Amino acid sequence: MASESLIEIQGLNFSYGQRPILKGIDMTMGRGKVIAIMGGSGSGKTTLLRLIGGAVRPTSGYVKVAGQVVHKLKRDELFRMRRKMSMLFQFGALFTDLSVFDNVAFQMREHTNLPESMIRDLVLMKLQAVGLRGAHELMPNQLSGGMARRVALARSIALDPLLIMYDEPFTGLDPISLTVIGNLIRRLTDALGMTSIVVTHDVQESLKIVDYVYFIADGVIAAHGTPDEVRRSVAPFVHQFVHGEEDGPVSFHYPARPYAQDLKLEGSFA
Numbered sequence: 001m002a003s004e005s006l007i008e009i010q011g012l013n014f015s016y017g018q019r020p021i022l023k024g025i026d027m028t029m030g031r032g033k034v035i036a037i038m039g040g041s042g043s044g045k046t047t048l049l050r051l052i053g054g055a056v057r058p059t060s061g062y063v064k065v066a067g068q069v070v071h072k073l074k075r076d077e078l079f080r081m082r083r084k085m086s087m088l089f090q091f092g093a094l095f096t097d098l099s100v101f102d103n104v105a106f107q108m109r110e111h112t113n114l115p116e117s118m119i120r121d122l123v124l125m126k127l128q129a130v131g132l133r134g135a136h137e138l139m140p141n142q143l144s145g146g147m148a149r150r151v152a153l154a155r156s157i158a159l160d161p162l163l164i165m166y167d168e169p170f171t172g173l174d175p176i177s178l179t180v181i182g183n184l185i186r187r188l189t190d191a192l193g194m195t196s197i198v199v200t201h202d203v204q205e206s207l208k209i210v211d212y213v214y215f216i217a218d219g220v221i222a223a224h225g226t227p228d229e230v231r232r233s234v235a236p237f238v239h240q241f242v243h244g245e246e247d248g249p250v251s252f253h254y255p256a257r258p259y260a261q262d263l264k265l266e267g268s269f270a
């Protein structure tokens with residue numbers, strides 16, 4: 001029987017060279033859920049997505065997707081697994097010389113033997129899901145930023161993935177497009193029974209649409225919980241993040257020696 005969780009991460013450690021980036025991460029992500037991963041810049045969020053996608057190997061521990069340990073898959077098995085995952089890194093650019101329709105059709109033509117008539121129906125269905133069926137003949141340079149993201153979203157669901165990973169889906173959007181993209185992530189996840197992982201700094205927007213949040217700081221899970229638990233949390237780190245406070249456990253200041261010492265040194269130059 002298929003397990004309820006799509007992703008299980010156990011004791012995951014990862015280093016770039018000698019530098020530890022992730023230190024003993026444990027996570028479970030259920031099917032049909034939208035999960036946010038938040039944390040300061042450089043805390044290892046994108047690295048975590050790369051580990052889930054099998055782009056890099058853990059130093060120890062593992063990531064299991066649909067019951068399979070990703071780093072133990074053979075090359076062809078990994079490619080097959082990746083076909084079930086979509087990764088929207090900074091909302092990957094569209095092919096500029098292909099129409100909206102052809103952008104969405106691209107992977108279907110590459111990876112399936114479906115007849116063109118069926119591809120047409122499927123592409124229009126995917127575009128309908130993101131509200132852009134009427135825009136299928138446009139070229140990418142005729143789209144607004146928000147529309148381009150919706151096309152990228154339609155393209156990412158072309159092959160009915162089990163999992164979509166979004167890296168910063170809200171960056172640079174106006175407030176209306178931001179809500180549209182957030183709601184689409186939620187609705188598509190529900191309609192297609194996928195799992196969505198959203199790496200984001202946009203706390204308020206993501207709390208509206210996600211089922212669960214993990215906060216990463218210094219390579220460990222600093223806090224986790226449902227949006228309600230996160231909103232109510234008095235943990236200083238979570239509070240600072242949710243309320244966008246400049247200083248707190250995540251320091252505003254780059255580490256420095258005591259101020260007085262620097263001032264004294266400066267004086268000695270006179």
Ligand SMILES: Nc1ncnc2c1ncn2[C@@H]1O[C@H](COP(=O)(O)OP(=O)(O)OP(=O)(O)O)[C@@H](O)[C@H]1O
Binds near residue numbers: 021042044046047
């Ligand atoms: N290929 C690489 N080689 C060496 N170090 C790297 C490499 N890629 C990333 N890093 C380092 O690993 C750390 C984690 O990077 P990562 O991109 O996972 O952070 P992040 O949490 O996604 O940050 P941001 O929110 O700024 O995108 C950073 O300090 C970064 O400098």
